[in-house]
Amino acid sequence: MKKKLARLLNVLSDAKVSFVVVGGYAATLQGSTYLTQDLDICYERTSENLQRLAGALAPLHPRLRGAPDGMPFVLDQHTLKQGMNFTLETDAGDLDLLGELSGVGGYSNLHKSADSVELEGRSYRVASLEELIRSKRAAGRRKDLNVLPELEALQELNEKAPKKNP
Amino acid sequence: MTVEEQQRLWDLVQNPPPGSKIEAAKEYGVDLTLNLRALKQTPTERAEAMEAALEFVEELRKAALARR
Numbered sequence: 001m002k003k004k005l006a007r008l009l010n011v012l013s014d015a016k017v018s019f020v021v022v023g024g025y026a027a028t029l030q031g032s033t034y035l036t037q038d039l040d041i042c043y044e045r046t047s048e049n050l051q052r053l054a055g056a057l058a059p060l061h062p063r064l065r066g067a068p069d070g071m072p073f074v075l076d077q078h079t080l081k082q083g084m085n086f087t088l089e090t091d092a093g094d095l096d097l098l099g100e101l102s103g104v105g106g107y108s109n110l111h112k113s114a115d116s117v118e119l120e121g122r123s124y125r126v127a128s129l130e131e132l133i134r135s136k137r138a139a140g141r142r143k144d145l146n147v148l149p150e151l152e153a154l155q156e157l158n159e160k161a162p163k164k165n166p
Numbered sequence: 167m168t169v170e171e172q173q174r175l176w177d178l179v180q181n182p183p184p185g186s187k188i189e190a191a192k193e194y195g196v197d198l199t200l201n202l203r204a205l206k207q208t209p210t211e212r213a214e215a216m217e218a219a220l221e222f223v224e225e226l227r228k229a230a231l232a233r234r
Contacts, residue, residue: 005213006217033200037220118210119213150198152187152190153187153188153190153191153196153201156178157198157202160178
């Protein structure tokens with residue numbers, strides 16, 4: 001089985017990038033059954049981390065998703081510093097880099113309340129159901145609101161059962 | 167998750183408390199039995215299942231395009 005999104009996580013972890021898994025992949029890890037095609041992360045915006053992030057992704061040839069072929073784009077520390085959110089295509093799958101999450105804020109806010117989740121023997125910080133619900137509600141788009149009933153039910157089910165990873 | 171815990175969650179999904187989020191999700195059309203299965207899995211198993219389903223969808227999409 002090809003596990004492209006998990007490979008992206010491994011690459012970021014190997015490079016010691018500071019990030020929290022958010023979005024649909026985080027929801028999957030928390031028990032959601034919605035499918036997602038990309039990995040969303042909220043990344044720490046310190047200079048050191050931007051450098052680690054750009055360095056980790058360089059071998060995967062990051063490019064702007066959906067951009068015309070040949071459009072010049074270099075994802076380096078400077079580019080990351082100039083922008084906030086990036087929707088990328090890489091050799092290991094689609095990756096969204098988010099500097100901030102609607103209704104939650106940036107990495108430091110999110111990191112505090114994130115769950116530690118074991119995935120293929122590694123530990124990752126994954127947005128809690130509470131923060132996922134908060135961000136979906138704040139985003140307010142139909143596609144975000146559509147997943148709220150499932151996430152809220154999962155939260156209620158988790159409250160009734162002991163939390164085990166998570 | 168122990169069998170007793172699984173039973174408790176099963177009962178909650180089958181007979182959700184009135185006004186609960188579980189009841190609301192069922193009314194919205196969410197198949198919570200899929201979530202019950204996911205909650206029995208480890209996060210690695212959940213990720214693998216999602217990526218396998220995604221791969222299946224991609225194969226279907228390619229097959230549909232090839233038939234055009």
